[in-house]
Amino acid sequence: MVSIFVKNLTKTYQNRVKEPFLALANIDLSIRDGEFLTVVGPSGAGKSSLLRVIAGLDQPSAGQVLYGNEPVLDIPPSDRGVAILFQDAPLYPELTVFENLMMAAKRADLPTDEMEAKIKSLAIRFQFDARLGRRSEQLSKGERQRIALVRSLLYQPRLLLLDEPFTGLDPELRFLVRREILSWHEQTGATVVCVTHEPFDGFTMGDRVLVMDRGRVQQLDTPGRVSEYPVNKFVASFIGYPPMNFLAGTIGDDSTGFCFLMETTVEGSNPFTIGVPPALRERMGRTVVAGIRPGEIHLDPDIRSSANGFEAEVRRVDRFEEMAFVEVTCGTKSLVVRDRSEYVFTESQRVRVLVKRCVWFDGETLERIG
Ligand code: ADP
Numbered sequence: 001m002v003s004i005f006v007k008n009l010t011k012t013y014q015n016r017v018k019e020p021f022l023a024l025a026n027i028d029l030s031i032r033d034g035e036f037l038t039v040v041g042p043s044g045a046g047k048s049s050l051l052r053v054i055a056g057l058d059q060p061s062a063g064q065v066l067y068g069n070e071p072v073l074d075i076p077p078s079d080r081g082v083a084i085l086f087q088d089a090p091l092y093p094e095l096t097v098f099e100n101l102m103m104a105a106k107r108a109d110l111p112t113d114e115m116e117a118k119i120k121s122l123a124i125r126f127q128f129d130a131r132l133g134r135r136s137e138q139l140s141k142g143e144r145q146r147i148a149l150v151r152s153l154l155y156q157p158r159l160l161l162l163d164e165p166f167t168g169l170d171p172e173l174r175f176l177v178r179r180e181i182l183s184w185h186e187q188t189g190a191t192v193v194c195v196t197h198e199p200f201d202g203f204t205m206g207d208r209v210l211v212m213d214r215g216r217v218q219q220l221d222t223p224g225r226v227s228e229y230p231v232n233k234f235v236a237s238f239i240g241y242p243p244m245n246f247l248a249g250t251i252g253d254d255s256t257g258f259c260f261l262m263e264t265t266v267e268g269s270n271p272f273t274i275g276v277p278p279a280l281r282e283r284m285g286r287t288v289v290a291g292i293r294p295g296e297i298h299l300d301p302d303i304r305s306s307a308n309g310f311e312a313e314v315r316r317v318d319r320f321e322e323m324a325f326v327e328v329t330c331g332t333k334s335l336v337v338r339d340r341s342e343y344v345f346t347e348s349q350r351v352r353v354l355v356k357r358c359v360w361f362d363g364e365t366l367e368r369i370g
């Protein structure tokens, strides 16, 4: 349908009282034709600003946006073949749902009977066919959100931009809307950019995921590669649920050789150690941060089972389906473990913490090592 190129894009907001605010800083981005790209990042990262500039609703302060090889900054949004869906997208309150949708379908230039058939079939797929005759002010928030989404689809855009489309939907509807968006994408081959703050959606829906923070691209890659090789501690902290654990320490050496000496969190005790890969040996004496996924820790109820790892106390256990999220503390440090074993941990129990695998970050730059 269309590929998108964002070149050296900067967006500053001029606030009257404060200094100009840099919302997007030197963004370079290529989105492939027909790609499904998800965008994740904390609130204020610049996700909505990026979508608005790509759609043409806002002009950038510098840089260029191209659809294919066509620069589009001078082309109004309505002539670009783009649809954008915001949270709380407004409908015309005095019109019925059907009339609201007909207005959108007209823009797509279809014959009337074809438009009507299309609206009906989408209304069934998105489960609001019983609401077509209602005025939109008589609808729930979740219904309005689905209708606004269908309106975006009726434009038959070659580029669909979705800004947190699942917010405020019940789990069942979320699942339905998510599935319908994916199948619409598959059927039309349109290019889709979907902003979400849910790590699950961000890492399962898209061909690639763009991780943003403070107006900058942190990483853009397939979900698998971002999960496996996060470029820095920020990206690592944003993936997975529960999020990754971090332990600060230094590279040193003990009786067994080179190792990671965890920052002491219990007064008077020796630092706990974790073995390190050869690549870290040249960092002797330097600070590093160990990133440990909650699923890559083994908790042993027998604290004398091994000389490795360290002892900790169970603080809290949350069970969810076949999993338990176990929070353990060791001095001032706490870690969350995702446990799939049959064993039932209880509060205040002493356990041995065995770290199976770490991702290493430089202690100063917080970039991933290796
Ligand atoms: P996100 O969607 O990732 O939460 P936004 O793109 O909405 O982030 O905002 C990025 C930053 O720009 C935020 O700090 C926000 O306060 C600021 N911002 C967004 N829109 C405006 C505006 N119209 N005027 C001034 N500042 C804005």
Ligand code: MG
Residues within 6 Å of the ligand: 047, 048, 049, 163
């Ligand atoms: Mg936003």
